[in-house]
Amino acid sequence: MAAPVVAVVGRPNVGKSTLFNRIAGERISIVEDTPGVTRDRIYAHAEWLGKEFSLIDTGGIEISDQPILTQIRQQAEIAIDEADVIIMVTDIDTGVTAADEQVAKILYRSDKxxxxxxxxxxxxxxxxxxxxxxxxxxxEPYPVSSVHGVGIGDLLDAVVDDLPEDKQQAHDRSIHLSLIGRPNVGKSSLVNAILGENRVIVSGVAGTTRDAVNTHFTDDQGHEFTMIDTAGMKKKGKLYENTERYALMRAMRAIDDSDVVLVVLNADEGIRELDKHIAGYAHEAGKGVIIVVNKWDLLKGHKQETMIDFTNLIRQEFQYLSYAPIIFVSAKTKQRLNKLPELVATVYQHHNRRVQSSTLNDVLVDALAANPTPTVNGRRLRVYYMTQVAVAPPTFVVFVNDPELMHFSYLRYLENKIRDAFDFTGTPIKIIKRHRQ
Incomplete structure (x- = not known):
């Protein structure tokens, strides 16, 4: 289940983002240089004293065309909605200000x-x-210096003391899925249509770190699913609901909870930059991914030709999701919706697939024979063997004489050979290179 959430809140220019980056540390850096993968820093994973938590920088939530005090209040409300623990940041240079007092009153009433x-x-x-x-x-106020790292340890000690205990649900073997995407792509309509198509609703499963209720249902094949509620999307009328960064933050929470993520696009509007940001998070999180093109009924012209063109566009814009299947649906007409649960179950199976070491190394031997390892500065890369060490996502370790000799392109070659030999449709796979004497 998802890690507890810590939100950083406060008026402008007190150093919220600097503190956010200090706590997140190296974990915030994205190591995969892949086109289209987001570099947004509103949401990160952090750890202190062995306790993991998600960190939200509310200072990155831009609420345009609003008076500054209104923005501060709205960002505090976002923190209250999302967080298990809130860090309120103030500035020792200015002392206590009226804006600080306003934020403090809101947080005090929150009971968080x-x-x-x-x-x-x-x-x-x-x-x-x-x-x-x-x-x-x-x-107690905790004096800190975000720039120099002074006092951060004491602050984090207090934070983790307030984190809720793990509430993992025992014996829940259902497939957890969520629909993510920017506003107005039809996520709510799709959820309602899917649940209408699969009427056997078993129970409401309480969320672990928020008040939302996730929906448990079973499809015609007997697969059990838990639909993750992206809490807050129903709160129409709140000014911050339509901000892109807030939509992104909501998507992060849903991704953390999921086994399989449905990235929803709007066929009528095409692909936007925020679509790529949100999908990039699902990829980085190592979740199973399905690209769902909604509102397909709105497109005019020859559908088959349009479908091919749209598929090519998706593959071009989402190069890092080359493994993700694409399905064209309509929440309104129910077109192809009956195929979604089976596709989710298949991707979940691939996401948890294990390969025997002997079979895996047969594939490795054939790959090395077809494309011998390169020589770098007179030294040849030697690959000894490979083994799978984890699932969800499938993770492999390849043992070599010197990891520095294995270029990214050769790792990608080995990944393609593994995908050719075993069906890993819908799931990223990771290959880690290790030195062996």
Missing amino acids: PVVLAVNKADNIARRNDAYDFYSLGLG
């Missing part, structure tokens, strides 16, 4: 644990000024 960070406390003399922030009524 709040840890108060007083930023820019770079030396002992300035740290003593932090006591003034007791007046906010949020408990």
